[in-house]
Amino acid sequence: MGNSAGTSREIAIPASVFESLRAEVASAAGTLQTVRALHHAGYYAGVEAAVAMNQETGGDAFALSETGFWSSLSNFFSKRGWGTLSHSAPHGAIGILHTRDWAEARPAANDREATCSFSTGYLSGLLSQLAGAPVAVLEVSCRSRGGHACEFAFGSETAVHDLYGKLLDGADMASALDAL
Secondary structure, three states, rough: OOOOOOOOOOOOOOHHHHHHHHHHHHHOOOOOHHHHHHHHHHHHHHHHHHHHHHHOOOOOOOHHOOHHHHHHHHHHHHHHOOOOOEEEEEEEOOEEEEOOOOOOOOOHHOOOOOOOOHHHHHHHHHHHHHHOOEEEEEEEEOHHHHHOEEEEEEHHHHHHHHHHHHHOOOOOOOOOOOHH
């Protein structure tokens, strides 16, 4: 996935590219395939982005204190125009990344579905690469869907899958976390 020199290269593009990509892929492939395609593309971009984050944190982002890591993660995204993230740990197996200004969200859209598919994949790839183990990410709240913020739950694949199942069954987030 990187360039031929073996280093990760970054470019800046307008956030509106996410809406354009989503619309173009959806018209050709449908909604589910769009979510999958954006998630997969985001994942691989996130794996590459881990190189830049590690460089910015002195070589090993996970060697930072917990507070230092989450602060560095927020700074990493903020300085690239994605938005500001905050972290909480409402459950031993699930963490939450919270943002009120995420670039991929479309607050005026009032969509039925969460729309930050690329970001979900990107966060999964980045966190998985940094952790050296799979980290699953699920968008549990989205400004595009009328939420006050975008929130991304993350943890092991099993924990996130179980959380998703409980949410699909109609549980609110607090009840779903309590039931894990």
